Amino acid sequence: MNDVIGLAPWLIGIPLIGAAILLLGGKATDRWGHWLGVAASAASGVIGFILMFRMIGTPAEERSVDHHLWTWLSAGGLDVDLGLRLDPLSLVFVMLVTFVGTLIHVYSVAYMDHDPHRRRFFAYLNLFVAAMLTLVLADSYLLLFVGWEGVGLASYLLIGFWDTGRPSARENAVAAKKAFVMNRIGDMGLIAAMALLFAGTGALDFATTLSDDTLGSLSEGTATAIGLCLLLAACGKSAQFPLQAWLGDAMAGPTPVSALIHAATMVTAGVYLMVRSGPILEAAPTAQLVVVIVGAVTLLFGAVVGTAKDDIKKALAASTMSQIGYMMLAAGLGPAGYAFAIFHLLTHGFFKAGLFLGAGSVMHAMGDQTDMRRFGGLSRFLPITWITMGLGWLAILGIPPFSGFWSKDGIIEAAFIPVEGQPWRAWVFGTVAVLGAGITAFYMTRLFFMTFGGRRPRWTENQHPHEGSPLMWWPLVFLGVGSAALGLVLGVGGTFVTWLEPVVGHAEHHEPVLPVPVIITSTLVVVVLGALLAFRMYAMSLVPEEAPRGSFLTRAARRDLYQDAANETLVLKPAHGVARLLQVGDRDVVDRGWSLLPQVLSWFGAVFRKAQSGYVRSYAAGMAGGVLVIAVVAWLVVGLGGAQ
């Protein structure tokens, strides 16, 4: 391992240099800039593969290596090195980010072909890859935070990529800002967590803070506070309830961005943070419970919203939110859930990226139309997209042997494991997980058949859908294969769980409250029921071109269960009121208060000015009177004093 560890910094360095060249090079790099971007990402991927192979050849207990680069921050008892941690967990992410990232880079070469700013797009993508790798390779919370906000910045830049020169420019810019600000609300949690950690343990690096000795010295109250702060951060980044509102709007960015950042990698960083901080959460059962609750709520929230969206990208975004809910739920279940959280994260990265790129392919074919009510019958025209998205669809449904089955089923089983002293938990969260699977089946089947199935096309004006260039469909094929086979390869025999064990710890075997075959069967039954219902509604019958008014629930789901309205009423309006009040207060109280001082002074001046009449005689009288007064006083004082 140690002979190749020197390559690790280049994982981050190469894409970073790529981004710098593309940004600073300006128009000179326009012609070949996109290929440089692809090459930088691919080079990172190659390094990742080398490291991966070496790690596989290393004994399990020696797989975690900290690579020190230079002393970053050293002041007042806080010593943080700029260092990278390579272990099975971070390398899983490296592989996911570089492999899916490179595929999406390639796809973007074709997808962004007609955009005059394609070079800038690739610069931002490379920046994202560098930041994301910093996030997962960091060996301390502080460096993790650099990547954490770095991906936030890349996300901001890419969501707002089309922020000038189109009718929706301003909306895109607002969506970008919303994403960044809501992420920052979460980041407050990470800052507070670091403050608590430093106060409690005197360090911020993983090696110290997550060791058993250190955690043993933390009180449960502190650990709970740290856990909840970290959860807040994770909620912001991973669009979990209650900070989920930005993800739907983030679909304003180009579709490859949605695939890479807002489906496969960045939004799952919250799950990574939770799993990485597992030892802290285990020391704080209350925080763990809250994590599970947040995961469960978001899981249902996203799924319900997904059922009503007609915009293909927003439906997928809601689905992403819901699937991350699964991961978050698993991350709150302790060692039994960590491996499956990451496993689902990995398989989800593949099938959701595939679904998003497929959606991009459909949009490309349909003239940037995103309304699924305007699609239909596309399977004949876009066969490759149809098949690859079909594989993704089967994967997300969790149909065996497609990849989603292996990871999602693991989470559902883990959710059914009883917790000592709280028997209700296994039943509640297990049921929620199964129910979520059913709703997922419904909305994904709806999405799939509204797009590709249907009795007749519902296209607008004369459209001629066709498959894009090979640059676009080869990535789809790769991701489709991954969606189909990844779970089987890594899931059978628990390969993946064993792989992660050195990091997340060995989970004691617990029996779920129901027998495993019962859980699997009932989940599959619920999934098939959901899928059949959607098939009946959207494949067998006609889909109206205009959305029907729908029930109350449908309308609420269409508006994201009123999340924006709630934020507006509960947070933005009061905050704006306070700000206005302060503004008026500053002008009329503080500023006016200070200008009162010179006013008082000038009033005194006005009074005493009257004495300056300009009449010489009045001055003379003043002098005479003054002399008289002094004389009398002197006489009284000296005279009387002398008399004594």
Place this chain on the structure above:
Amino acid sequence: MFPWLTVLIAWPLVGAAVVGLSALVRSRTGPASAGTGLARPLALLFSLVEVALLVGAFVAFDTGAAAEHQLGAVHPWIPQIGASYAVGVDGVGLLLVALSVLLVPLVLLAAWKEQGRDEVRLRKFVGLVLLLQAFMVAVFAARDVFLFYVLFEAMLIPAYFLIGGFGQGAGRRKAAVKFLMFSLGGGLIMLAAVIALYFLGIGAGIDPSRAFLVDELAAIDLGTTAERLMFVGFFIAFAIKAPMVPVHSWLPDVAGNATPGTSTLLICVLDKVGTFGMLTLCLPLFPEASRWAAPLVIVLAVISVLYGAIMAIMQTDLLRLVGWTSVSHFGFIILGIFTFTPLGTAGSSFMMLNHGLATGALFLVAGFLISRHPEKSQKISDYSGLRSVTPVLAGTFLVAGLATLSLPGLATFVSEIMVLIGAFGGSPAGSAGWAIAAIPGVVLAAIYVLLTYQKIFTGAPAAGLEGLPDLHVRERVVAAPLVAGLLVLGLVPGLALTYVNAPAEQSVALTTVDEPADAATEMGSDK
């Protein structure tokens, strides 16, 4: 030993004099109306040589003893009252001297075309800038309370004329007077404390010919009441300068009316005298009183953080907005100083440098933007969609903005996180809670930066702005060092932390409670 500081102080003075004398050259060689254009190049030359001198000072500075005051000299000045010319810098002082030295050439370059072609006016402008630079370097180097006070007030003279004489806003004269009145008011209170300090020092047996030396005064015990009163005197002056809520109201007016270059010097450098004074005068001279006042100061600091940020969000004038962001940042600096942790104090010291670079960049880039508008409008709503018109300007503005919102990877982040984490473990009562209360400042910062960026640079270009030129070479030369500095210090903050760590440890040691039991009861009774 070579008196680097004296040279650094004297050189800009020479420069100002030479620029003034360049008038003679013109009157002999050409007609009175045509300027020779000597003033700007001369001033730039002098400021660049000053940078070279600064490099010498850095080389001569012994980082191993960063807490000691070095490079200085002590000479009797007015022996009758015990005032000395005593200069010397520790690591923090050196960084602030560096800030004053480095920003001046950039400001001169940024303002190259700003003042028109009138040679007399130009001469005045660059002369005042050099004069201000000399005073700023001197005030950061002063190790004599009397000298410090004199410079503290003397700085107002060039600052006043720079604000009132060269601004672009209609209310610039009023703003200049307001600035002067606030500063003089604070200075007056401080003068009373300085005089009291003199007599108490003499009373405590200090050699009357050295009665104002900080090192001498720091060693004596002043008595609780006197110490607290004098602390208040100094602190009010510094709080006004810093500025801290509620004595901040001069700052937005100045920022909105002065030229961006003036604001850069004024807010990014000169105002640091406030926080620098708190750190290097209040704490060593009045350690017990600093502890006594800390709980209140922390609250005011946190209020400044949030208040400044909220007000920044509500601004419609770009330059006023940048001014308000500084109120927020100064709040962070004061929070770090008055929670008495080595980490927080080092963070505050570092932040004084970073704020200068980040806010300086933002002011100057905002100035470039405004100079492009046909009517030189400062109203944010007069701009729109400029990213497609001037991409480099937009990118530079965004980077400066990101530095202002403390994006990790940039130097400002390192200092801000040091302050927050440090303050959380601070010794005054309630530090942890107030540190947490300051954290929403980071969200508000994101809002004021990105909202402004959104309004100015996104959407469809505003009518009449479609043909604006992008940043040209001179402007890029101004922005590049600032951005590069922020990046380098963000990745290798050790470069600067070497200079601030030891002084921070030392000043925290000064305020560490001597008798814990006493202090505990005292704090209890204060509540």
Place this chain on the structure above:
Amino acid sequence: MDITNYVVLAAVLFAIGATTVLLRRNAIVVFMGVELMLNATNLAFVTFARMHGDLTGQVLAFFVMVVAAAEVVVGLAIIVTIFRTRRSASVDDVNLLRG
């Protein structure tokens, strides 16, 4: 001669002079009041010089006379100028020093 008489005379003269200055409007008369006050002072100086047998008081009286002469010159010149421009020598017309 009792010294008191001289001192009382000087005081009375001074009071008359001061009253004149304060009450009269005509600048010339005010001026005469000033002269009267100066000479009352001179009288007091000379009296006390004689009493103490010390010439300092008499020397001072000479100084006062010299100053008074100079003052008359300057003062009258001012008055004449004012009269020329304003056609009046009333001190109340001249209040340009008003704040």
